[in-house]
Amino acid sequence: MFKVGDKVVYPMHGAGIIEAIEEQEILGEKRKYYIMHIPVGDMKVMIPMDGVEQSGLREVVDENEVERVFKILNGKESKMSSNWNRRYRDNLEKIKKGNIFEVAEVVRNLLIRDREKGLSTGERKMLENARQILISELVLARGLEEEKVETMLKGILA
Numbered sequence: 001m002f003k004v005g006d007k008v009v010y011p012m013h014g015a016g017i018i019e020a021i022e023e024q025e026i027l028g029e030k031r032k033y034y035i036m037h038i039p040v041g042d043m044k045v046m047i048p049m050d051g052v053e054q055s056g057l058r059e060v061v062d063e064n065e066v067e068r069v070f071k072i073l074n075g076k077e078s079k080m081s082s083n084w085n086r087r088y089r090d091n092l093e094k095i096k097k098g099n100i101f102e103v104a105e106v107v108r109n110l111l112i113r114d115r116e117k118g119l120s121t122g123e124r125k126m127l128e129n130a131r132q133i134l135i136s137e138l139v140l141a142r143g144l145e146e147e148k149v150e151t152m153l154k155g156i157l158a
Contacts, residue, residue, distance in 0.1 A: 001049075002018050002034060002052075002057070002059075003018065003021075004018055004019065004020060004021060005017065005018065006018045006059065007060040007140045007141075008034075008036065008057055008058065008060065009058050009059070009060055009098055009100070009136075009137055010036060010038075010045055010047060010055065010056070010057055010098070011055070011056040011057075011095070011096055011097060011098025012095060012096055012098070012133070013038060013043070013045055013133070014038050014040055014041070014132060014133045014135075014136030014137065015038065015040075015060050015133075015136040015137035015139070015140045015141075016036040016037050016038035016039065016043075016045070016136070016140070017036065017037055017039075017140070018034050018036050019035050019036065019037045019044075020034075020035040021033070021034055021035070021049070022035055024046065031048050031049070031050060032048070032049040032050070033046040033047060033048055033049060034046070034047045034049060034052075034057070038136060039136070039139065039140075039146070040132060040135055040136035040139060040146055041132065041136075056096075056097065056098040058098065060137055060140045060141050061100050061137065061141050062141070063141070063142075065100065065101075066138065066141050066142060068101065069100055069101065069104045069134070070156060072101055072104040072105055072108060073104050073107065073108050073153070073157060074156060075108065077108065077109050077112040077113070078105055078109060080109055080113070084120060084123075087123075088123060088126065091106045091109075091110070091123075091126060091130075092126065094106050095129070095130055095133065100134065100137055103130050103133055103134050104134060106126070106127075106130045107127065107130045107131055107134055107157075108157070110123055110126065110127040110130070111127065111157055114127065131153070134153070135149050135150060135153065138152075138153075
């Protein structure tokens with residue numbers, strides 16, 4: 001169970017802070033929800049408390065894990081399928097899991113591929129989405145402004 005003020009990550013959306021726990025009636029059904037504010041993109045998300053396990057909601061990583069993310073971003077490209085469709089599905093699966101290390105791999109691999117061969121429109125959109133998810137978590141993990149994290153990432157990925 002999370003509480004108000006906790007920094008959490010919601011897969012496919014990014015990291016935010018639980019601002020409230022509210023009971024809402026939606027489609028005639030009363031349920032309790034975490035009300036989460038995601039600072040990057042200024043978005044509010046309602047997450048059913050009884051569906052937290054399936055949603056993949058988790059705590060933001062700590063400083064040691066942030067360092068591991070930076071090592072992954074600095075690393076070499078991991079093996080990816082040459083088939084666009086297969087590569088896209090594999091990367092989407094990694095992002096859906098919500099594991100920051102896998103999201104960092106997706107960002108790194110797609111940036112390398114973009115430099116070497118270019119990306120399709122779908123993969124370019126996926127890269128931007130993965131970058132935003134990564135940035136949102138690093139902002140909360142490090143307590144920095146979004147622009148500062150973006151600058152750090154550009155330096156690491158240059």
